[in-house]
Amino acid sequence: MGTFTALVILAEAGDILTPTVRGSDRTVRHGHISRQGSAWLRWILCEAAQTAKRHPGYAASYAAIARRRGKKIATTAIARKLLTRAWHLLTDAERTASHQATATTSAPRAPGRDAVTSREGSPSPG
Secondary structure (H helix, E strand, O other): OHHHHHHHHHHOOHHHOOOEEEOOOEEEEEEEEOOOOOOHHHHHHHHHHHHHOOOHHHHHHHHHHHHHHHHHHHHHHHHHHHHHHHHHHHHHHHHHHHHHHHHHHHHHOOOOOOOOOOOOEEEEOO
């Protein structure tokens, strides 16, 4: 999982992986990644999952799913977890950036502080 993986995810971010969702009343079941969406994104996430399944953060989850459902399904599940984590990181970063932009544009400016001043308070040369 390196620069190439990040570039492919960035390039294909406009296309969404669509999970299957079945629900009735208060029960919602999220299924596998459907075949809709970007084939490149599915491929690179499964490649990244091959490495991630050996990471301590994902190994227990991978082992439990592989024992119940098989290795291929477990790898796809780890790929989905990676995508979910990436989505949360990106949306939190966007929310933080927009909040900071709003805070800096709406902050009142002190009068007479347009010129850069040195420690003594006189305008700096240049």
